Amino acid sequence: MDMMRTLADHSIRRALSFAGLGVVTLMLALSYDLPLALRTGGNLLALVCLGLLFAAWRAPRRNLRRSELWSLLLEHAAPLARSLPAAEAQRLMSSTLRQRLVWHADSVGRVALALWVVAMLLALVNG
Numbered sequence: 001m002d003m004m005r006t007l008a009d010h011s012i013r014r015a016l017s018f019a020g021l022g023v024v025t026l027m028l029a030l031s032y033d034l035p036l037a038l039r040t041g042g043n044l045l046a047l048v049c050l051g052l053l054f055a056a057w058r059a060p061r062r063n064l065r066r067s068e069l070w071s072l073l074l075e076h077a078a079p080l081a082r083s084l085p086a087a088e089a090q091r092l093m094s095s096t097l098r099q100r101l102v103w104h105a106d107s108v109g110r111v112a113l114a115l116w117v118v119a120m121l122l123a124l125v126n127g
Helices: 002-029 034-061 068-076 078-083 086-126
Strands: none
Touching (some): 068 078
16 A cells, blocks of 8 residues: 555656646746746646646546556556456555545645745735
8 A cells, every 4th residue: 555655646746746847937937027926826736736636536437547556556566456356456546546636736735825825925015
């Protein structure tokens, strides 16, 4: 179970790093107006958070044997992946993936909230 959690985290964080790269790049492009850049970053991270929550909602309903998590399990824990019956593997993967997606969504939501608060404070100070 710990191996599955680690691999799910790895898969989610890989996707989040690409999303974060896009958010940071756009925020740098808007850096001439710092409150605007922070507000935009908060808005985009809120969208990423919603995407994570949607993926968590969908996780029990999709076939995870066609996912990156299953590929990582086959690569790093092949005996575990092959020893589980299909229904048990689906149940374990979907519950683990859902739990980790919600955890990451919570973290991304906190960062989005922090960006909004800092943007609001800067707008009050400058306004």
